[in-house]
Amino acid sequence: MRKRWKALVIAGAVLFAALTGRLAYIQIAGHDDLSAAAYAQQQIILEGADRRGTIYDRSGNPIAGQQQEYIYIIKAEDFDGETMNALNEVSAEEIKGQKGQYRVFASEDYSKKTAARLIRNSDAYIIEAGRRYSDDQPAVHMTGYVNKDDSRGASGIELMYDEELSAFEKTVSAPADVKGTLLQGTGLTVVSAADGDVFIKDGIITTLDLSLQKKVEQILADSPKSGAITVTDCDTGEILAAASTPVFDPANVEKYIDSDDGELINKVTQGEYPPGSVFKIVVAAAALEKGIDPDRVYTCSGSEDVGGRAVGCSTGGATGHGSITFEDAFADSCNCAFIQIAQETGTGDILEMAERMGLGSTVLDGYPGEKDGNLVTEEESQGAAVANIALGQGEILVTPLQIAKLTGIVANGGIDPGVHLVINESGVVEAERILGEDTAADIQRMMRKTMLTGTGRGLIESDKGNPEGSGNREKVQVTMAAKTGSAQSVQGGAEVVHGWITGYVPAEDPEYVITVFVEDGRSGSGSAGPLFAAVSRWLAGSGMIQYEMGV
Numbered sequence: 001m002r003k004r005w006k007a008l009v010i011a012g013a014v015l016f017a018a019l020t021g022r023l024a025y026i027q028i029a030g031h032d033d034l035s036a037a038a039y040a041q042q043q044i045i046l047e048g049a050d051r052r053g054t055i056y057d058r059s060g061n062p063i064a065g066q067q068q069e070y071i072y073i074i075k076a077e078d079f080d081g082e083t084m085n086a087l088n089e090v091s092a093e094e095i096k097g098q099k100g101q102y103r104v105f106a107s108e109d110y111s112k113k114t115a116a117r118l119i120r121n122s123d124a125y126i127i128e129a130g131r132r133y134s135d136d137q138p139a140v141h142m143t144g145y146v147n148k149d150d151s152r153g154a155s156g157i158e159l160m161y162d163e164e165l166s167a168f169e170k171t172v173s174a175p176a177d178v179k180g181t182l183l184q185g186t187g188l189t190v191v192s193a194a195d196g197d198v199f200i201k202d203g204i205i206t207t208l209d210l211s212l213q214k215k216v217e218q219i220l221a222d223s224p225k226s227g228a229i230t231v232t233d234c235d236t237g238e239i240l241a242a243a244s245t246p247v248f249d250p251a252n253v254e255k256y257i258d259s260d261d262g263e264l265i266n267k268v269t270q271g272e273y274p275p276g277s278v279f280k281i282v283v284a285a286a287a288l289e290k291g292i293d294p295d296r297v298y299t300c301s302g303s304e305d306v307g308g309r310a311v312g313c314s315t316g317g318a319t320g321h322g323s324i325t326f327e328d329a330f331a332d333s334c335n336c337a338f339i340q341i342a343q344e345t346g347t348g349d350i351l352e353m354a355e356r357m358g359l360g361s362t363v364l365d366g367y368p369g370e371k372d373g374n375l376v377t378e379e380e381s382q383g384a385a386v387a388n389i390a391l392g393q394g395e396i397l398v399t400p401l402q403i404a405k406l407t408g409i410v411a412n413g414g415i416d417p418g419v420h421l422v423i424n425e426s427g428v429v430e431a432e433r434i435l436g437e438d439t440a441a442d443i444q445r446m447m448r449k450t451m452l453t454g455t456g457r458g459l460i461e462s463d464k465g466n467p468e469g470s471g472n473r474e475k476v477q478v479t480m481a482a483k484t485g486s487a488q489s490v491q492g493g494a495e496v497v498h499g500w501i502t503g504y505v506p507a508e509d510p511e512y513v514i515t516v517f518v519e520d521g522r523s524g525s526g527s528a529g530p531l532f533a534a535v536s537r538w539l540a541g542s543g544m545i546q547y548e549m550g551v
Contacts, residue, residue, distance in 0.1 A: 052132065053165040054203035055143055055157055057210040058238075058423060064143045064158070064250075065203065069131035071095075072105040074124045079103055083122040089114045106131065133250045139213050141266035142206075142242050142421070144368070145250035154253075156266070157421070159368045161204050205423040207238035212544070216241040219534045225527060227499075227518040228267035228400045231535060232408055234510040237417040242268045242401070267517065269363075269370040272397040276487030276524065277333045278500045279354075279392025281406060281443060284330055286353035287345045288439040294327040294446070300336035307384030311335060311391075314486070315455060330446040331454030333484065335391055342390035347381035350389055356434050357406040359398055363419045373398045393488060404515040407502045410447070411481075411510035414440035447481035448507045455484045455525050456501070459533045478540035479507035482514075482532060484524035496520040499527035505536045511545055 054065030072092055074083060092107035108131065118124035132146065144156020153162035216229050220243045231241040248256045248263040256263045265271065288294070302320035303312045313320055313335040321334050329337035342350060354360065360375035374397040381389045388394030401419065409416045414435030435443075450456045459480065482503025489496055499521025504510040514535050521527025539545050 052146065052151070052158075053167070055165070056203055056205045057208045057213070058205065058240075059210070060205070061210045062203075063139055063206065063208065063210060064137070065132055070107050070110050071127040072107070072118060072124055073127070074103050074105075074118070074122050076101050076103055078122045080122070083118065083124075086114050086117045086121070108135070131251075135249075137247075137250055138210060138217060139206075139208055139242070140247050140250055141244045141268065142208070142239075143250075145248075145253050148253075155264075155368055157204065157206065160366060161422075164204060207233075207236075207240065207420055207423055208242070209240045211542070212539075213241040213243070215538050215542075216535060217243045217247075219531055219538075220245050221247075223518065223527075223531060225499075225518045225521050226262075226267075227516065227521070227528070227531075228271060229517075229531060229535065230268055230400055230404045230513075230515045231539075232404055232419065232513045234408060234411045234504060234513055235417065237405075237408055237419045238423075239419065239421050240512070244268050244271070266369070267519075268400050269367060271399055271517070272371050272373055273399075273498055273517065274394070274396055274487040274489050275392040275398045275403060275485060276498065276500055277392060277485035278403055278483050278502050278524075279396065279398075279485070280330060280333065280338055280390075281410065281447075281483055281502075282354045282357060282359070282392075283338060283342055283345065283350055283390055284326075284443055284446065285357065285410075285435055285439055286350045287326070287341050288442050289353065289436065290345050290349060292326060292341065292344060294325065294442050296326045297323050298326065298329060298334075298337035298340050300324055300329070300334050302336070304336040304339045304387070306339060306387040309384045309387065311339060311387045327442075327446050327449065328454075330443075330483075331449040331452075333450075333455050339387050339390045342386050347386055347389045348378045351375055351378060351381065357409055358416070359396075359402055359406065363399070363401045363405050364421055367421065370401075371399055373402055392485065400515050400517045403500070403502050403517075404513055407483075407504065407515060408513045409434050410440055410443045411504040411513050412440075413437055444481060444507075444510075447483055447503055448479075450484065451480045451482055451503070451507070456480070456482050456503075456529060458525060459529045478505050478536045478545060480505050480533070480536055481507040481510075484529060486522070486524045491520065497522050499524040499529075501525065501528040501532045503532065505539060506545060512539055 052065065055063045057063055070090070072087060087105050087107075090107045090109040090111055092105040095104045095106050115124075115126055118126065142156055144158040145154055146152065146158050147154040153159035153165065158165065212231060216231060220227060220229050223245075226245040228244045229241070230239065232239050244265070244267040246261055246263045253264070300313055300316050300320035300322060302316055302318045303310045315321075315333050316336065320336060321329070321332060324332070324334055324337050326337070326341060328334075329341070354375055359373055361372055362370040364370055374395055376385070376389070376395045380395070385394065388396065405416070405419050408419070414433055414437055415431050416434045417431045451460055480503055482501050485500035487498045487500060489498055497520065499518035500516070501524050502513070502515040504513045514532055516528040516531045518527040518531070
C-alpha cells in the first residue's frame, strides 16, 4: 500500500513539475510566440489590399501607395441586393481573393448617408485604409504599374525595384473574436515583413520632385499634341520630372492593351525618334574638338548639293543665309553650313562623339523597357548620307532621355554625372569628363545665342505673364539657353515632323536641364518651345532657381 502511495506522490510531483514548467513557458519563454499565434487566429486577412512598399518623391511625399481608400467588410449571410445597391452608390469594387464568411469591397468615395445604410441594414464594418494609385496618378509612366494577378511589378520602378518593394510587403488585417466576428471600433492592422534597410523603412525614394512633376504633366496635358518632357538637375543628373502623354490608369491597365494610341508607351525612355537639329549639338561638339573655330565662315545659298541630292535650308529661305559663321549657323540652325561642317569634321568623329555623349545606348541603369535608340555605322554614313548625319535625320534615332543626358553634359561644363532616378544613399555621384571645358563653353554660348537671336528668339520676346497665364502682366523672367529642332519622320504610314527643344536654365549658371519632344509638332520652336518656356517660368516663379536672374 505504501509503495502505491509513494508511486502516486511521485507521479503527482512529476505532473506538478510539468504543469509548472508549461505555465512558465507560456508566461515567459513562449509568451511572444503563443501571443502571435493567438493574435493570428483572431485576424481576418484582407487579400487584395495594397501590400507593397511605397514609392516616394525626393522629399518623402508618396507617389504610389498610401492613397486614401475605404474598405467595406460585410458578412456573407447579411449580403443582399440592398447591400449591393448601397455599395454601387460609392462605386465600391469587390476585392478579389476573399474567402470565408465575409465579402470585402473597396472605394475611394465615402458617403456618410450610405455608410449609415450599410451599417444599419447589413451590419457593415467600414475602415479608412489605403490604395496604391490615385485617379490622377502622377509620374505614371516612370513608376509603372503592378500586375493584378500576382501583385508583382510589371513596368517602370514597380518592376525595377519589385524585389525591394515586395520585401516590404505588408499584412493588412482586421481584428476578430474567437468566432471570426469582426470587432467594431477597431481599425486595420498593417505589419511589414521587412526591416526596411534597402532605402527607407517602407519603400523607395526617387529623385522626382512631386510638385514639379505635377506641373510638367499639366503643361504637357494642355498641349494639343502628345509628347514628353524631362527636367533634370544639372549637377547631379537626377531626374526631377519626367512626363509622357497620353497617360494610362495603372489600376485598369487591361483597358489599354489593345489600344492604338500608345498610352502604355513611356515616350521619355521608350520613344525612339529622329533628333533633327538638336543633333547639331553633337556635330558642333565633334567639330570644336577637332579644332574648327566658332568664327569659321561658311556659305549658305539656300540649298546644298550632297551626292547629287539638293538639301534645302529651311531657316535661310530660297536665297539662304549667305556668309555665316559656325556659331551663327548653330543659332540659326543653318542646314547648309552644318552639312559643310559635318563634311569637314568627318562622320566617323561625329558618330564617335554621339556615343561618348550617350546616344546608341540606354541611359538609366537597369530601368525596364528603356530603348537604345540607333546610330548608323561610319560605312552607312558615306556619300549623300552625310547630310542625314549633319541634320540628325535618316536612321539616327534617339529617346528624349538621351537628349536630356547630352544636354546635361554641355550644361555641366562637359562633365557627365550620369542620369539617376533613385536617391543614392551614399550621396556619391560618379562623374566623367566627356567634353573639354572650352568646347562646352563654346556650345553654351551658341545655345544662349539661339535664344537671343536665333530660332528660339520668339520665346524670349514672349516671356511675359505669370506661370499660370492668368493675365497678370508681372514679368516672370528667366534666362534660357537651348537648341530647337524639327525632325522629319514617318508615323503610321504618313510623313510627320516632330518638334524638339532642349536646353537649360538659367543660362549664366545652369541649374536645370529641360528637354521637350512634341509628336507631329511641325516646328520645334513653335510646338516644343512654348512648353520649354512654361517650365522655365514655373521654375523661376516657384523659387526653385537659386541664381539671381537678369533680363
